[in-house]
Amino acid sequence: MLPAPQSHVVTIWREPFQLGSPRLDLWPQGLSVSEIVSRAGCLPADFHARGVVAVDGEPVPRHMWAYVRPKAGRVNGVPVHVTFHMPLQGGGGGGGGGKRIFAIVAAIALTLITAGISTLGIPAIGIAAGSLGAKLLATAVGIAGSLAITALSSPPTRGGSRQEQASSESGSGELQPASVSGNVLQPNAAVPRVIGSRRLFPPFAMQPIVELIGQDEYVEAVHVLAGPHKLSDIRLGETTWDPEKEDGDLQIELREGLAGESRLGLVTRYGKTADLSQEMSVHGVDPIDQSVYSGTTPVWHGMATADAPDQAWLHLVVSALLRQDDVSDKLRIPFRIRIRRRGAAAWRYLPELHYMDATQAPRRAQIKFRFGSAFDGTLPPPPTDRGFIEARKLVPGQDVSPVGEDFDADPYFSAGAGDDIYRSDTAATTNVRNVTVTSDLVEVYLSADEWPAGVYEIEVIRGATFRDTLFTSDTYIYDGNIYDFFGVNDGGSLPLTRDGLIDRVTLRRLVSVREQYPIARRDVALIGVRARNRAVGQLSVRASGYVRDYGGYQVPAAVPGTVAPVSVITHGTFDKSADIAFECSLRLPKQPSAWSVVWEDGGSGTGSAIYIDDNARLVARAGDGDTAVQSTTDDTVVLKVPIKLLPFDGEVHTLGWDIRVSPGRVRLWIDDVLVGEAGTTLGGSLEGGTWAGGDAGGYLRPSGAAPDQIAGSPAASAVNWDDPSDASDLSVWAGGELHDASAAGWHIQTVTSNPAPHFLDAMTGSLNADPIPEELVDMAGLFEWRQKCLENGYSCNMVAEGDGLDDLLRIISSCGYARKYQSELWGVIRDYDRSAEAPIQVFSPRNIREFRWSKAFSRLPAGLRINYREAEDDDAERQITVFRAGAAGTDARTEQVTYDGLTDEADIIRRASFDLAQAQHRSTFYSFTAPVEAIVCRRGSLVTVNHDILRRHHGGARIKSVILDGPEENVLGVVLDAVVEVKDEADMLGTADLLEVPDLLELGNKTGIAIRRADGTSTVHALANAPGETDTLTFAEPVPNDAVPGGPFDPGSVAAITEGCLVVVGVVGQEFKRLIVSEIENGKGLTARLTLVDEAPQIWEAVNG
Structure with a gap:
């Protein structure tokens, strides 16, 4: 990348019809056309008076030159072209009065430093698309980006800038609350899937829920991973969980998602938690005399359940309940609750509840709303010493000024008039119904016919704190009168001064619960967690995704012999x-x-x-x-x-x-x-x-x-x-x-880091919403790739989360030095050292046309700075710099890239060396058109090309006839349908006088030929001909007259070298250029356009040494 400031643009320009590289300058952004003309030093002296400036082909009026400021690049990354034109002298006919002809005299392409990839050509500066030099890359395109587009095996990088993130939340409080930390899956969010093996922080399948049982808080949570996984080495924060160690405060249960596993037994329900954290309001008091009301009265605090819960749990925390001048004096706080289904106008009131205590310790309390059925059992007697001690469905109105009205609970909570109080001594006789009261728990039973499913709004209010010893429960008389503890009286006095009073109540949370198993699918990995009074650190796990791998065997039926261990x-x-x-x-x-x-x-x-x-x-x-x-x-x-x-x-x-x-x-x-x-x-x-x-x-x-x-x-x-x-x-x-x-096949469920089984699973597995039928998959090719990955140690270890199928397949295949192949079959194109292989097809001007080549003049970095996850360090993020072979020691230009799937330093170095070598040795792209019936290769095939653009000595023809020996056992030579030139020049040592040699480049040139045989294979042969032009070629050594299987229209086998076979001619050892097919595109008239890259065996020398 060019080290240019962000405030500048790159200008690319050269004079028309001039050879050599274009000139690149850095200009400030926002130059006007007039300023651009002044900076362009190649313009004629009178250009300001006679010239025309066009921006992307549109002329700019001269009087607007000072105001028009071309933008440096469009949104799609295409450069802006500014062209300069002058009228031809004397043009346009006699007297110069005809049409004025303008000639382009210069052109400038403006592109931002941060522009995207340029188009295949920049015609305005004289480089035609598809010709030499057309693939001039935009300055911001890094090596990883360009290789992702053009390479046979692209770098294992993600297409976007998505990074693995983890956040945590934890509760806090004086009562050591139970809590878990982690991320909760959002609706329609992707569930992580591990390819290979990785340590990760699995998300919660749903919101954790907290339940109060007595004074204990229990938190329940379920972590989830997509598909079955082998789970091991669980950590809570930095602490490793030991499954053998008994811990009553923490329980963890694993389900790997394999067939036949039972459901989780630890977590069988799910819910949604609304964090309230509201301190309940109290009466305002005079700051001097805190026994006198002043200002405000308590207000209702609202909340709402989730839709159609089976239960809703309202959690409260009473921080303490005492007055400092008598810490043993028991105090009461009255509560009123009202509820209505969302959309209804009228509130329905629950019985008034009284909470009593005398303590400096914080206490938890819970009110549970149970939807579905009324209470049909025997009411338990409430406690008498502390906690919720009574419920009242009727409260008489205040009898002091202003006189108040009676408070009546909803009739649903009453069995009839009278017996309005539910406390320890009235539990057997009270007419209060559908409410049970214990020390720290009030349960409210709401039948489905009276309380249909839906979202319910709940409001809670607390009254003034008062002394239990001054209160008569039967009559609601406090210190001689009936008071409205939620309102005021004309005297302005409170039941109890707030001076020295500690009675803060906090609404902690509302938990809506569904009594249903939280996970519908069985083929997912689950980690159930249940903790008591414990803040559990963020859970991480070593997870390995199960896939179908290749294997299967049966032992012989015979009785085996045996050998004891260590024998x-x-x-x-x-x-x-x-x-x-x-x-x-x-x-x-x-x-x-x-x-x-x-x-x-x-x-x-x-x-x-x-x-x-x-x-x-x-x-x-x-x-x-x-x-x-x-x-x-x-x-x-x-x-x-x-x-x-x-x-x-x-x-x-x-x-x-x-x-x-x-x-x-x-x-x-x-x-x-x-x-x-x-x-x-x-x-x-x-x-x-x-x-x-x-x-x-x-x-x-x-x-x-x-x-x-x-x-x-x-x-x-x-x-x-x-x-x-x-x-x-x-x-x-x-x-x-x-x-x-x-019976071996892809049916053994196991964990592996081999890319091939995961590639197959991503295409055909159950996690693919639209799996590819296996009959459309190149199983034989995948098996071969699998074995090569094993032999070469190619592995893939990554977390797939929200990746599209195409990106996922690209990364997995890249880890195995391959590329996704999609045609009549789905599979991969492997990239490997083909030095020892023979090409499968020969191309020459006799069977191709429109041959072109282009070269990407990208500025290679000296090396790559690679971010990756190091498996040996618990998948911690690490960075390593890998320098390109041959890079100058003083060259400090390196490029940042993140590799996914590779988690070993040695693998990172090998892959980075490969990518740098690809960019250096495969930057030329060849293309031509061939008839479809002449193509026997596919993407990834090794082929050869002979053409006058590539080789000084070339030629091509087809065999007209074959010259055989007497018994017809050997081929002695061939007769071609065209004349070719044969060379047999002495080398430098065999030349008597080098000064007599007209062309030193011809020294040592000897002609050889390559024949594409009837079965598509190619062989190379030296010649015994004398120098000159001829259509009859004699082999230096006889060639066996082999037979090969015939085609569909042949009666049987045919001769391997026969009439019609293609012959290419060149210098021995240089008869053709070995190339690899990168792309094949269908064309018109039963033709195809092939794009090829260099075989470049030196790439593998850079990787393997």
Whole structure:
């Protein structure tokens, strides 16, 4: 990126018809046309008098030049073009009186520093779209952005600037409230899904609810993740939860979302909490004499339930209740509550409640509204010492001036006249109904016929505090009179002075509760939390998403032999010349020791083994056990898989493997999942026709026969398995038995960081709202990609939350160095080192047209500053800088990028090196049009192109006839349908006088040809022709006259080199340019437009060294 201030714009300009790079200047924003003309030094001297200025083709009147100020770039990122024109001298016919012809003399493109990607061409400065140099990138487009658009494997970055966020809320209070911290899912919000394994803060599936039971607060919450997940290592804040430790104040229950799991038992309901936190109002008093009313009276405090709750819980906190001059004197606070269904005009009043206490301690109280049915049991007697002690459905009116009216509760709460008081001694006789009173709880029962479902508005008011000893409950007389504790009297005195009175009451919250299981779906991972009087820190968990992986096998039906753990297997125990199968269960440690042995036999001679190497890879091999043999050969099979992609988690797993002698093959499974399968390179038998030699073997230990050396390991390196205590006996099926994998498929549910199973799950799984049918998925291609990800250690570990399917598939595939492929099948295009592969198709001017190439002149940064999550540090955010190979040491220009899915520093360095190398070596784009019937390649295919734009020596023709030897066993040469030039020039050392050579570039040039055979494959051949032009080419070496399967209209097989095959001509070793197909677009007239990029094998040298 250009180091330009935000107040400036980039100007790109050059004179028409001039070669070379355009000129880039930094100009202040907001220049007028007149100021632009003055700054443009390329204009003629008389331009101010005779010239014309056009902005995006529209002429600007000269008298407006000082006022028109072109904007530097539009919203869509397209530059603004300012062009300068002059009338041609003497133009327009005789006398100059005809039409005036203007010629463009200069052009400027204005673009903001923060502009988007420019168009494919900038015609106003003389660069035609699609030609050399047309892809001049806008200055703000970073390397990651451009690669996301053009690369075969784009960087694993998100399309937007969304960042993982976590916030927390916690309650506080003197009573040690129960609370949990975290984020609550909003309606229609995306639920997180873990790809691979990550630590994250799962959101709440619904609002946590708090219930009061006595003086204890219990909080209930459910955390949720989309789809089934393996859950482990739960932390509350910075404290790790130990499931083995008994903690009565904290309970956690897990459901991973697997089929057959029961519902949560800890949390079976859900609700919505309205945080009130309102101190209830009291009578205003005179500041000098606080026994005298002055100013205000208590007011109603309102709230509302959620729609149609089964219960509503109103929580109150009484901070203390006492008067300082007599702390033992019991005091009462009266409460009145009214309720109505939203939309109704009339309020319905509950019985008046009295709360009594004498304490300095804060107390919790709760009023529960139960919707659905009336109370039909026996009323419990209220307490007499503290708490809610009575309820009154009738309160007589005040008998002092002003005289008041009686207070009557709603008839729903009455069984008839009389017996209006519900207290301890009247519980059996009272006519108060549908209300129960205990110390800290009042329950109100509301039947469905009287109180239909809906939103209910609730209002609460408190009265003046008064002394219990002066109050007569039967008559409501206080100190000789009946007072309205919620109003005032003409005397202005309060029942009790507020001087030294502590009686604050706070409305804490209203919780609306539905008595229904909170989660409708079973295929989600849940963490239920219930805590008592405890503020629970924000919960985080190590979660691994379950997916369908490839695997499945059946052990042989025969009865197996067995080997005890940590035992030597003596030579001769099993037949080593026949196929053999194994299975065992053992604990896979999180960090296994290098060269620790699962099983081995034969030692370092001809031998087989399963062990961990010193690069943290699980190795399975059979054949030549020499340490120098570290890869598969024609008589040895070597399979290596990084353990970071395997379940080395400290738990017990089942391992199965088998060895086939001829053709040599090794297969390995863990928990039914296929870890890998490899065979000898040429389909040959294992070394010596056996899977092990004459040395002994060992299970969970080396045999010690070759001192502690096993197949492929250094001398004296092998050690016992780290933790054999939980290992089973090794089951062995010898004598020609193999595991049956005929029913293998993508049906083993497991956790993995391999990108391929997650790519398949994202396309076809239940979490996709519109899953892709599996018959439209390239299963064979995905299986091949899966295996390559295992071999190369490609992993993907990310949290998907709100990502679109296209973005998600792009990131997952990028982690596996691939790109989403969508055509007749859905799959991926892998990017890998194709150096050893032959191209599948040849293109030349004989079968293509409209060939073009363009180059992106992006200014490469010296390196990338990558933000990522480090798995070894609990997924904490980290940053690392990776510099481009060959970047100058003094170049400090680096670009910021965030990688998703990669959580290991080594993987970050490898990917960043790859992206930087892509930007450097794949910045040229080739395109041409070809007839559809001539295209046998697809996106990602390696092809070759021969064209005069690419090569100085080129040619193309088709085979007219084939020259065979007598028995027709070999092809000696071919006759073409066109004449081509053949060169056979001596090199520099073979030239007697270099001064006599007319063109030094011709030295050493010898012509070779490439033939696209009948089956689509290509072969390269040297020629024996003398220099000159000819249509008959003779091969330097005869070529076997092979046959290949014929097409649908051929009766059988056809000759591989036959009439009609395409031939391209060039210098030997440079007959064509190797390219990779990036895009194929359908065109008119049964044609297709192909876009290609360089093969660039040096990219993989930068990545792998």
